[in-house]
Amino acid sequence: MTLPESGKPPTSADVARVAGVSRSTVSYVLNSPPGARVSAETRERVLKAVRELGYAPSAPARSLRSGNSDVVLFPLPLQPMGQLLEQFIDEFTEALRRQDLNLLIHGDRYARGVDAARAWAALRPLAVMAEAARLTDGGVEVLRRAGVRAIFAWGREEHPGVPTAIFDNRDTGAQAIRHLISRGHRKMACLVPSGPLAGLGQERWEGARTAAEDAGCSLERVDVGYIREDILAVVRGWQQQTDPPTAVFAGNDDFALMIISALRECGWTVPGDMAVVGADDLPFCDLVWPRLTSVAMHTRTMGSGAADALTSLMAGKPYKHRNHMVVHPRVVVRESG
Amino acid sequence: MTLPESGKPPTSADVARVAGVSRSTVSYVLNSPPGARVSAETRERVLKAVRELGYAPSAPARSLRSGNSDVVLFPLPLQPMGQLLEQFIDEFTEALRRQDLNLLIHGDRYARGVDAARAWAALRPLAVMAEAARLTDGGVEVLRRAGVRAIFAWGREEHPGVPTAIFDNRDTGAQAIRHLISRGHRKMACLVPSGPLAGLGQERWEGARTAAEDAGCSLERVDVGYIREDILAVVRGWQQQTDPPTAVFAGNDDFALMIISALRECGWTVPGDMAVVGADDLPFCDLVWPRLTSVAMHTRTMGSGAADALTSLMAGKPYKHRNHMVVHPRVVVRESG
DNA sequence: GTGAAAGCGCTAACAC
């Protein structure tokens, strides 16, 4: 960078001066709007000046002037997502970048309603994609007023006021049960976690129950906390029964791990005495004995699906898909069930 | 909200009009700068108008005018962090909020160098905290030019040009080994993972080795991939030995889980035949048999430590702490070792 | 206590 330290950041005027052109020419070169004609030689001079100055156009100024922005705001979810978060964001970012949009994640996980909306609206993003539970009517109104072009909710419950991507975890439960049935199981159990993942677990249970009913199979609901001894009690209960279930859908991989541990602790083998299926397909599924069969979600589809929904919303098209985000759960069959 | 749908977002001028005051008064009420005197009654009228209009001040305009911003930019780390990421961000956000700063996370995990810097600089953030590996000299220069007040690197290697928070994982390994020694173990092994976490594992190994040397104990280095069969081979190897290690530091919790699985598969008990210690203190540590002893990091301290470092940097003070971020690893003793 | 006015960096009409 050739220029001496000056106190202030270089502006497009500085670039224009160095390149010996006017500011509008600089703007034309950098944004190439339809109908802007700049000679190749001028263009090169401008770009050279940009490099020399280490110039980066100010997004605030650009946004102020054009009334537009390339920012899609995604408030960090309150719901713990673990690995899934990084995967989803990767795919989402990539899909947005193909449309020259930038993903910005707001760090505050707890703000909701009007307060949250004000903080989000202040940034004047092009679009906001937030958990349905954090979008109140007042908040949506604030966002709309602030000129946010697409407001998109996601979560388990549908938001009454805005298009919602429903991550359908019912299907995850259904897939697990159908897989177990295809393996010959007729009497099964489903763990339903309490705690932070209760909502998710409930939904997976609903899908599992429906699948079992449709097939005329028996499915026992077992509510458990994230406590090892709870699970142990459940297993001991089964051991007392004359006709215990032969397979269990654990609701998620942590619970699957836990119940396999408990089963072995009680002297049962997996999948011999009891088949176990988890969900989320965490990395450890491949690392243990027996390898854990698990229902995976298709994050790739989720990220690009969200991006597609946003762009179609911004183009003024209504959001369809019967409001269900494509999660495409699929069973990754390993050894445990 | 009383006002009819108008095409454009409400501005401070709209608020002023509704409240029957001037725009500067609105600004005084909203920002209460030192030496601004507004009557309680006027103040109330303004706030009422703000609510009625659903007004949210434009951060771009504010930033443009004041040359300032309340945004701390944190590019999403390339390094997979899982649970740790959500925890760290929670603490970081909270610590920043106490200073009226906002955390914004840039979604692109892959951009680095000048390209990344330009994208970050465009937002005109107050501060940037990025992985050391993504900050090149040219990139740092672009950020500085753009008026970013604090540039802060983090990671395992120190950045030559900017203050770096080094998350010292050597200490994590050392803690694990010291714990095992205190339990009477003299002959130990340390798993060193390849793959995405190789750097982390190498560092933990270094700390572990030093701790073992200091105590005059033997520590075998075992390089392994994220492959179950690799681990099985290692265990079988130990079973051939006349004097195998009595304890293993697994490098992380996934590996701890894997090796416990493998040990049992081979007929050994944990911790009877072999003690196992993991690291990261993932939730499943409490859920399995035996419960997993693991080295936890103190995310709370990490988040507020990062926030403190940033504010001291912005105040122009040099960053000290011998450049080591306080990770404060501590052993959570459970049943496995 | 309050208002008028300038100007932050940029884009987009419009003039040449």
Next chain:
DNA sequence: GTGTTAGCGCTTTCAC
């Protein structure tokens, strides 16, 4: 093809 200019929404002197 390139330059001139107005103004986006806000803060901040400076008058009153």
